[in-house]
Amino acid sequence: MTSDAIAAKPARAWRRYLGWSTDHKVIGVQYMVTSFFFFLLGGAMAGMIRAQLLTPDSTLVSAEAYNRLTTNHGSVMLFLWILPVLAGLGNYLIPLQIGARDMAFPRLNALSFWLLVPGGLLMLASFFVGAAEAGWTAYVPLSVAGPDGQTLWAISVVLLGTSSMMGSINFVTTILTMRTAGMTFWRMPLFTWSILATSILVLTATPVLTAGLVLIAMDRLVGTLFFSVPAGGDPILWQNLFWFYSHPAVYIMVLPAMGAISEIFPVFSGKPVFGYKMIAISSLAISLLGLTVWAHHMFTSGMDPRLRVPYMISTMIIAVPTGVKIFSWLATIWGGKIRLDTPMLFALGFISMFLIGGITGVFLAAIPIDLHVHDTYFVVAHLHFVLFGGSVSGAYAALYYWYPKVTGRRLDERLGKIHFAANFIGTNLAYLPMFLAGLLGMPRRVVNYDPRFTQLNQLASLGAFLLAASVLPFLYNVIVSWVSGPKAGDNPWRAKALEWKTSSPPPAHNFDTPPVVTEGPYDYGEPVQVSLAATPAAAGD
């Protein structure tokens, strides 16, 4: 296997990241680096959007360009940044965390990464033929009209969806069949649990979106009539197909981040994670519930009134397993010996900001309120608190936490803390004012707006620019530390999960001898023999 051979000559080791490799660690890094490039791209689009919105009647970008920017900002951030960066973390970590040599299907694994590349390029290429401009939700019939880029967009999203489905098949198979000796289900790290739960969602939800996109693409390419209103086509049908995926997609994008957080809290508190089983089970619960709530995005679109209330209830119920996680994390750090290193800071930031996203989610689930704030900046604020304050903070926390494992080097703590501060302030500054704008009557996706929203928008833009700046110390830190950072050692955080029991970076085979697991992943302050009880069985005493 090529990566073995090359690993022998570390001098040229970096080259393997540029080509076809079946080593899950190489693929993981390829995912993360590629997706971060797209993150910067989506961020640039957001920058242009926020610049346009600095003044109510700005003409910096045309209405057409603006719609293309918002559409592709959303699509790039979701499909080309958050999904793949988390997939990359999963790729890198799952085999290490369960003591496997690699993923179950290494070639399929490489293929799913290499599908990401054409998918991404296709979405960008669409800008040359008139990019998609119907919003990332691509509501028909608007999206069936529209420029050719709309077709490329649909094909691109199909490719990206296929890529993440392949990845999920690999994850589930690997987790079920490749756990090393002693790695029982109830000894799996919570990040592995979260990837398992996420993969179930990806496999059940994504194909439905694929089907819907196929219908749109066919309407545009061969002239089928699925969404032709004169012929009897039903625009609501697309909304059902779309949201059946795109609501679970939110959990697909936040569960792995929660998994990473669940790894970080016990380590930096020197305490076992509180309520291990409940956290693991709540991930599964969120996945399954997440599949039953999609139509709460359609309260205003004229769905069968009888169906609205069940959807409202099922949506609100998701707050329960989410709450279980948050309270368990609080109980984990309570009474611990807390170290405030950068990963911990981002983890704490995750809770405090995701909390806002979660609470406002319940507001949106309440039908009477949703009928007012649906499709306003209130929704924009909510989803950014969930996906940026939540998922992206979680991704950052994970990158800071596992960077030493991937590179064998330490990141600079000072730069890390600067990054955290800028990111935390920027996020709240950018998105809190949007809640108010939405409540007061500002619709989303508008290129110009009522002057009475000017101050709120300028605050938001300020925050957005601060977020843009906050990426610089991170980039500098990651690049410079990789070259010349201090050596990290195998286990710089004194963590107990399996990936820390091999060298940093791990050898091509992950473990020189197949590890045998005798204790849970979070048995801090434990004499080893007690550690088998790393479950609520030992609860309360």
Added chain:
Amino acid sequence: MTSHSRTHEDEFRAGRELSLDHRKLGMWLFLASEVMFFGGLIGTFLHYKATIPSPESAELDTILVGINTFVLITSSLMVVLGLDAIQRGNRRGLATFLGLTALLGAVFLGGQVYEFVSLYRHGITLTSSVFGSSFFTLTGFHGLHVLIGVVWAALTLGKVLRGAYSAQDHVGVEVFGLYWHFVDIVWIVLFTIIYLI
């Protein structure tokens, strides 16, 4: 499957403890996603069947398609008989049955092409009406799956003729079988909701 320093034996121990084979598991997970994909298309078809009157459906030739259904079911039987054969170490039997599978699959496709052509003659096309769009899309995607299955069967047959598979090692055949039977099940459902109901 992978070039590992360790053998499959201990690498997939956890799977064997759950009596799971990673290749079969992978295929089942893929099939699960396929269920959802066809589910989306079927949901669409049913939705329009319920909302838009489709007089065209009277043009459908249930007898012809019924025979085609029979052909596909028979091809499924060929696959299992082939598997039974190789499990008894009978590679010639496997080869014969795989050949028959591919043949019957091809016959099914032929029947579908004939059906499509005659419908087009009646002016029922992809773009003639919502019914036409959803009918040809749904059956077309199934046909595509059959086509892939036929190619896969032929490739497997080639491997068999080059001496692959034995009474001990035939997971490859079984995995192909899972795919083929799934395509068969999809057709059983489509036959009901499109032609019978």
Added chain:
Amino acid sequence: MKERTLLVIVLVTTALLAAGFWVAANVNLMPAEASTRAALVDQLFRAMLGLAAVIFLLVEGLLLYSVLRFRRSKGDEGDAVPVHGNRALEIVWTVIPALIVVVIGSYSFRVLAASETREADPIVVNIHSRQFSWSFEYPAEGVTSTDLHLPLGRQARFLITSDDVIHSFWVPEFRVKRDATPGQIAELLVTPSRLGAYPVRCAELCGVGHASMGLSSQAVVESPEDFQSWIEKTRALSNDPVTTFNTMGCNGCHSLAAAGAKGVVGPVLDGLGQRAGSTASGQDAATYIRTSIVKPGDQIVPGFADNVMPRNFGERLKPEQLQALVDFLMAQ
């Protein structure tokens, strides 16, 4: 820790939470309440905001407290006392949120039911939307207008639809929106409860004119008498070219000073009369303008897209309306 410290902490926390609840439940983040529904929605919103404040302060408070209180002291390499879980605690924080959800859910349902109850003798308004304008048709009164006029206190029954893509009819002061979906008619009930003029917005992305859609419309709540006189005034103007120009939605895309239209999607129509004669060879001004209205595809002004302007004005305009409109545009 000592009982007294504990007591103080408990008291302070409770005070903070109570304060938070009170502030959140009394702060007003919403625009004016111009419908009976708005009052109900705002009550629900404030109640939820109060609860949210308590949960928010509780969680962020615990977070902050832990971080300040449980810092690892320098050089301490040991672990903390291990606690794996606490059945009772876990049950509590599963059950309590579940109960809160049930309460909020049933309260929301009550508000929903109350705000959707039919009242006797509603005034029916057919709301038509298209890229990029609204028009409001009063079938009983035989009147169509670009502004939505409603009599105070009488329930309005909107029947909302769209000619092209999905739009969404939203008056923030009414606290409700409803999608205008082509091929479907959506019903919406609103009882105006406050005199005034309020903006009408499109909340669903509908194309390049999305942001400006509705700028030429507003929702006016007035006394029944004023409403009646408005109806008569508007009916008198039904063949007036300016009214036609606006109710047919020309103003959504074209700008024309004489009609107060500010559309940005189509060609500017000011001064059309002068240039119309010389625009298309072999057509006098009247013919050119008339063709451009009923067969917009025949001559596309350079720099503008085809297939944007509806093709059906030939059917939708009464002959006298069309004639009046052409004369009117000639005079520009």
Added chain:
Amino acid sequence: MTSSSSPSTYGASRARQHLLVFAALAVITAIEIAMTQASIAASLANALFLAFSLAKATLVAAFFMHLRDDSRIYTAIFLLPVVLVLAFSTLMLMSAGGH
């Protein structure tokens, strides 16, 4: 449905079983086609057709795809999406009634 004959006991008996399943499938299909020619109350016919196709699909999955003997995990993986699709299709039909 809980016979646990291990794959090693495959053989002529197993082949016979497969032939029986095939016979059942063929017969059901024949009945279905016959029913389309006969004139039966639509509601009754449709109910029967759905029952038949469910039976056929179950036979194929249980015997041809060996779900009957294999790990229950495979069955679960296959059934979860089936349930979801049924729910989704039902809701699509309900919302079709909605307008």
